[in-house]
Amino acid sequence: MLLLNGMRDGWREIVAHPIRSLLTMFGLICGVASLIAMIGMVHGMLAGWRASLYEMGGLEKIGSEWARPPEYQKHLAGISPGRTVRDVRAVFRNVPGVTHISPEFAIDEYGGTEARRKGRSSPDNLVYGVVPDVLAINRYDIEHGRFITALDSDRGRCVAVIGTQVVQDLFSPTENPLGQTIEVKGKPFKVIGIFKECVFMQGGRNVVASKNRVVCLPLATALLRFNGSSPRLTWLNFRAGDIDRLDAIVDAIQNTLVIMHRGVLDFTLETEEERAIAFHRAERSLKTSMGGVSAISLFVGGIVVMNIMLASIKERIREIGVRKALGARRRDIFLQVMAEALTISAVGGVVGVVAGAGLISLLTWLLPGQPPPVLIPSAMVLGFSASLITGIIAGIYPAFTAAFLDPIEALQYD
């Protein structure tokens, strides 16, 4: 009851001086808002990273890329055949921990490739030759039709499996794409399958949308039609069966490939572990910096609240004297002042939560293309509680000061 009265008085104080109240609560608001934004950003990064990690094949995936051989091997570069389908067989025989191997040849490694059909165009696609293992490694699902088989590759068939964005670009909604022909760089391919749409919505965006812009061809067909005489692959990806043995498997692949490449180190093997480490480092630095900002804001906010409470008590010494004369005990006065501090910090906390939500929308708008920060309910609760706790701590000293005023002196105070 007294606490309720105190909170009502606190609310009156706030509305009686709106500007002063806003300034008082500013530190708390900043602290809560930055706390919520920080957690939102970390969660956004984490969710975006997890989604892309999953869509790219997870931690079990081992990728290989072409690399410039070291200086001392520069003159030997020509003797290596590079990564070819022969590497696939070699690794398959020599590294038992590898469950899937996906040799891939992209028609344009860096730029998007256009696909056409009857005057319609689908730009910026990844067009590449693959084998069936690509499904498991790059995590594609077939929605309609079938996927490319070993037989398609062996016979060099001109068939394609396409993503939903390509379907949208090249076909009208009433058409069945299966059995139709599309063109890539003037060469015709018959559509035999359509991938399932990949959707991972975050902050109103599909962060894995690029996976729907894909055209898969049989590997042999792609090499034959677009790579001239060279059998060199763009990517050669592996999937480890046991993630705990990842390091050993990576070493075994490395050894096999070095032998196949006649000792020339013209490739690198990459796992997502390195990205994970980099990611966690970024996460930690973000937590430290934003967490520091909110801690400092809350600290300063607490001091401002304490200062205002002390000033407000000084203004009301006589009132406290009167309340004591009318029977208020020390704990009544203590509770009253605490209730006021609590009210200020609660209002500051609510405004801070709203500001934090606003900050997250602003950041989403300011940073397109980045994994957008997300508003986490538990972060809102945490921010609000942090503000309340700050208010309680800031209120204790002023509340004690007020509670222990001598009623006689307080009544005579002018």
Add this chain to the structure above:
Amino acid sequence: MTTPPTPLIELVDVRKTYRMGDEDVHALAGVTLSIAKGEFVAVVGPSGSGKSTLMHLLGFMDRPTSGRLIFDQEDVSQLSSSAQATHRARKLGFVFQSFNLLPRLSVTDNILLPLSYARDGRKNGARRAAEVLDRVGLSHRARHRPNQLSGGERQRAAIARALVNSPQLILADEPTGNLDDQNVERVLELFRELHAEGQTIVLVTHDVNVAATASRQIRMQNGRVVPPA
């Protein structure tokens, strides 16, 4: 022969000593007196005579250095500060010279303050507040703020606040000091009426005319009660 009236307040050789620098100041230097239930007593004396100290003791805001203070047959000389506060809330009504209404609360909310601190009988608080407002003739001012009231009205509102917890004693400290003649008369009339209803009142003043309203005067000088001539 009538039986002597029951005393509400008894002071037995009460002393109050303050330390001012190196000197002891005897604000009360051995006061013995008794105030009966239903009495209307005026405490008079020049400033520095000890009447304020006496009032603080009677108001449970201070404790005597020595001697005994009996209130309603209870020795209240050395109550804890929390017990003092509870006694103030339940047994006393204060009326101050400068009214001391809280400016941000309505007249009714001001009147409800002692009830909220007394923590009993609050269910009928609103009705009780209406009753005492009616008693002092301010029913039409219930929702006003103190600064919307005249001086006389403010003091009557303060008296209503003092009455709301049905106190055993009303302590009035120069209640007419800030009022004009007309309002002084009205407030004193109110005290006389309350006295006639059996209310015990102790009124501290240095105004002889005001003191004359009371049925008995206690004259203080140099921390002692001056015996009646």
